Amino acid sequence: MLAKKFRLTGGKDFKNVEVNGKTFQSANFGIAYLDKKDVGPPRFAFVVSTKISKEAVDRNTIKRHISETVRLMVNEVKEGYDVVFLAKPSIMRCPADEIAREVRIAVRASGITK
Secondary structure (H helix, E strand, O other), rough: OOOHHOOOHHHHHHHHHHHEEEEEEEOOEEEEEEEEEOOOOOOOEOOOOOOOOOOOOHHHHHHHHHHHHHHHHHHHOOOOOOEEEEEEEHHHHOOOOHHHHHHHHHHHHHOOOO
């Protein structure tokens, strides 16, 4: 599980990333990110809509796969970033190792790594 200091919580923070942030799209998810220009740990959130799956078990499994990959690479992300992962319907057909690989590639390609 991602440590609490690395979690993005609160609707105001989500809205701020959505309105003022930049986006990066990959095949199975999008990343919205915002440089807050302050010193602090990067914060992450994971969104898997009911459009992806009506089953909470499936949505939570996807969130856990993405979250675990982010947890392992959190030290590579620059400080002061808020990052939101938005799953696409195609993610349901991906095995866990492919999701992990795509998360690593997308985070590096978005330019938020050190």
